[in-house]
Amino acid sequence: DTAVSQTPKYLVTQMGNDKSIKCEQNLGHDTMYWYKQDSKKFLKIMFSYNNKELIINETVPNRFSPKSPDKAHLNLHINSLELGDSAVYFCASSPGIRANTEAFFGQGTRLTVV
Amino acid sequence: AQKITQTQPGMFVQEKEAVTLDCTYDTSDPSYGLFWYKQPSSGEMIFLIYQGSYDQQNATEGRYSLNFQKARKSANLVISASQLGDSAMYFCAMRGPNDYKLSFGAGTTVTVRA
Numbered sequence: 179d180t181a182v183s184q185t186p187k188y189l190v191t192q193m194g195n196d197k198s199i200k201c202e203q204n205l206g207h208d209t210m211y212w213y214k215q216d217s218k219k220f221l222k223i224m225f226s227y228n229n230k231e232l233i234i235n236e237t238v239p240n241r242f243s244p245k246s247p248d249k250a251h252l253n254l255h256i257n258s259l260e261l262g263d264s265a266v267y268f269c270a271s272s273p274g275i276r277a278n279t280e281a282f283f284g285q286g287t288r289l290t291v292v
Numbered sequence: 293a294q295k296i297t298q299t300q301p302g303m304f305v306q307e308k309e310a311v312t313l314d315c316t317y318d319t320s321d322p323s324y325g326l327f328w329y330k331q332p333s334s335g336e337m338i339f340l341i342y343q344g345s346y347d348q349q350n351a352t353e354g355r356y357s358l359n360f361q362k363a364r365k366s367a368n369l370v371i372s373a374s375q376l377g378d379s380a381m382y383f384c385a386m387r388g389p390n391d392y393k394l395s396f397g398a399g400t401t402v403t404v405r406a
Binding site: 219222236268 | 323339391394
């Protein structure tokens with residue numbers, strides 16, 4: 179029933195580990211996103227995908243690698259985790275990219291690197 | 293490049309009163325969309341209201357209304373008859389035409405007092 183779902187909701191891991199966050203949307207949208215919300219609550223775009231194709235990579239370190247196996251899924255893999263990667267990561271989707279198109283967000287994944 | 297500015301980091305409002313959250317934006321595109329999202333303490337991002345740059349009337353959705361002043365490039369959110377459940381962080385966001393992301397302001401925290 180959930181429109182945009184991401185798992186896990188919480189992720190605690192040690193520095194240097196590799197982790198993945200999964201995202202699925204059942205809205206039939208063509209466009210999916212990853213946003214990072216830092217400790218000051220600022221939301222910043224990381225990646226945008228359209229029909230499985232990477233469109234935006236907003237100067238994100240190479241340790242972050244998104245993968246879109248199909249239109250409904252956009253996963254985020256992070257290698258060699260660092261303390262500074264601790265944040266809330268939001269997946270979102272939208273039915274297109276017109277100016278009047280809102281984004282639908284998942285519930286967020288709180289990543290804590292210790 | 294688009295820029296969204298929310299200058300009020302935090303606001304207090306008495307229950308049942310109205311509160312106005314400021315948002316100014318900067319863009320060179322004639323066509324754009326403005327959005328407001330609510331983020332309660334539980335963390336999810338909830339879409340509240342949308343205003344298009346060509347809309348002649350201010351948008352309204354229940355107790356939410358948008359005071360859109362195009363010449364001043366402002367899109368202030370008005371919450372009428374505040375309720376305790378309105379306590380949350382509120383984000384103003386913007387999308388240009390064919391823009392593969394929503395750009396967000398820094399957010400305003402609203403605390404409703406009983």
